[in-house]
Amino acid sequence: MTNLRVGSAFDAHQIQPGKPCWIAGILHPDFDGCEGHSDGDVVSHAIVDAVLSACSLGDLGSFVGVGRPEYDGVRGVQLLGELRGLLTQHGHTVVNVSAQLIAQTPKMAAMREECEQVLSDALGAPVSISATTTDHMGFTGSGEGRAAIATALVELA
Numbered sequence: 001m002t003n004l005r006v007g008s009a010f011d012a013h014q015i016q017p018g019k020p021c022w023i024a025g026i027l028h029p030d031f032d033g034c035e036g037h038s039d040g041d042v043v044s045h046a047i048v049d050a051v052l053s054a055c056s057l058g059d060l061g062s063f064v065g066v067g068r069p070e071y072d073g074v075r076g077v078q079l080l081g082e083l084r085g086l087l088t089q090h091g092h093t094v095v096n097v098s099a100q101l102i103a104q105t106p107k108m109a110a111m112r113e114e115c116e117q118v119l120s121d122a123l124g125a126p127v128s129i130s131a132t133t134t135d136h137m138g139f140t141g142s143g144e145g146r147a148a149i150a151t152a153l154v155e156l157a
Contacts, residue, residue, distance in 0.1 A: 003156040004095070007054025011045040012139075012147035021106065023146070024099070024115035024129055025077045025122065028106040034146055037071060043099050044076020046150035047119065047127065048083050050099075054154035055092050080122035091157025094125035101131040103146035 013034030034040030
């Protein structure tokens with residue numbers, strides 16, 4: 001029997017005018033960000049949930065809690081770093097993660113490599129990023145929000 005496990009996750013946030021736009025670990029200064037207790041980085045959040053799912057360690061809410069003041073505005077890359085520490089405590093290893101942004105903005109092509117590097121460095125494992133739109137359908141297509149999906153492959157201790 002193998003110790004490899006797969007986890008998948010979805011995250012979505014409404015766009016909040018005036019909030020800084022953190023997506024996939026980097027600031028996108030030309031766009032409004034997403035609301036949320038943290039930085040609203042849907043890509044980072046989906047990655048955290050996918051890894052936790054693969055490890056049977058709960059989800060983002062059980063990992064950092066909801067409404068804790070010390071996490072007000074916390075960056076997604078900080079959450080990935082804390083997740084890395086938790087995995088180390090359990091002896092688990094992330095093999096790789098694939099994540100996809102579902103949104104009209106920002107366009108990812110020009111910054112994909114930077115995002116992948118920032119997220120990979122924070123998690124300590126290879127992260128690949130892709131992006132798509134919904135051809136102006138639904139809340140992501142209308143520009144009301146952004147979403148992300150992620151799949152993680154983890155080797156359990």
